Amino acid sequence: MTPFNGVHALAPGHRLSLGRNVARTGRYWVPPAATNPCAQGAPILADELRTAVAGRMRASASPTSVQLSGGMDSTTLSCLAGEALSDRSRLLLVTSASSSPANDDLMWALRVGKHLAPAKHVVLDAQRTPLFFDDLPTAIGGMDEPPPFAAASARVRHLAELLADRGVRLHLNGQGGDEVLLPPLAYLRHTLRRRPRLGWRHLRGHAALRDFSLTQLLRAVVSLPSYPRWLWRAARSLRTEAGA
Structure with missing residues (x-):
């Protein structure tokens, strides 16, 4: 159901294929059966995450960065990245400080940074970081749909420029963790x-x-x-x- 006459929403797990004179829909993904309880599924997820992060770290010859917010998603990725590297000095942790004194994410991020030493830890000053909705009309290239962080696109560009200046070619963040697990x-x-x-x-x-x-x-x-x-x-x- 959609608000538009003659326009129908695709069913979950389906895709629209456009040909010269025809449009077809078909299923491309079926969610796996929930055969494992959480206690058994959690170690499997942990192993898959460890394998995925380690594979990306090995494939990158340049310095690698991780967006460390201080939350559970980014902390997990940061620790897995540190675990995968024999030389943690190649790892750059990036934390964007909050302007709110009630936000304790920075405290936890600093603890993780110390745990992962000698990884470098850069904390971006909230006063020098673009605000939400800054320069919003400027589009973010390379996306096939409006991303959930579009409202903070100026921050994304600011961070990308900072990482590029440091020679970083691979950047990891926990974007999507809540959407997958919650x-x-x-x-x-x-x-x-x-x-x-x-x-x-x-x-x-x-x-x-x-x-x-x-x-x-x-x-x-x-x-x-x-x-x-x-x-x-x-x-x-x-x-x-x-x-x-």
Whole structure:
């Protein structure tokens, strides 16, 4: 379902192939069956990450950098990169400091930097780093879709220039870790309906983790329409406005 007449969304795992006079859709990926519980799947994921990072480190003859925010994703990549290198002085850790005094990511990043010595650790001053939405009309080349960090494109260009000046040809970051490993909060609605006790435990956990009001989060999950129903209402509203 889409807000546009005659335009249909592709099903998950499908792609659109355009020929000279024909367009076809077909499945290109099927998610593997969830055969392993988390306790068994976690070591497999760890081994795959270690292999992937080590392979990229070995293939790079130039200095390599890792975006170390201080969070779990970037910390994991930084440690795996350090583990893969016999000479950690080739590793450059890059941390963008926050202007908020309540943000403790820098503290954790500095701890990781000390642990990975003699890797070099560069902390970018928040006052000298472009702000979000700076120079937004300038497009980011080389992307096949608007990336999630488009609002901070000026920061991306600033970092790329800094790394290029240092001879870095390979840069790793944890972008996408949350998208792969954390389900969106929308799953709570379905879980509360199908498995109320499990859904309630997850609801309380998310409220505590994000410092949300449990009552407000519960009201939002229960009262808001499902995504298909919301999209249908949005499409109907757009058609009504277009007709007016």
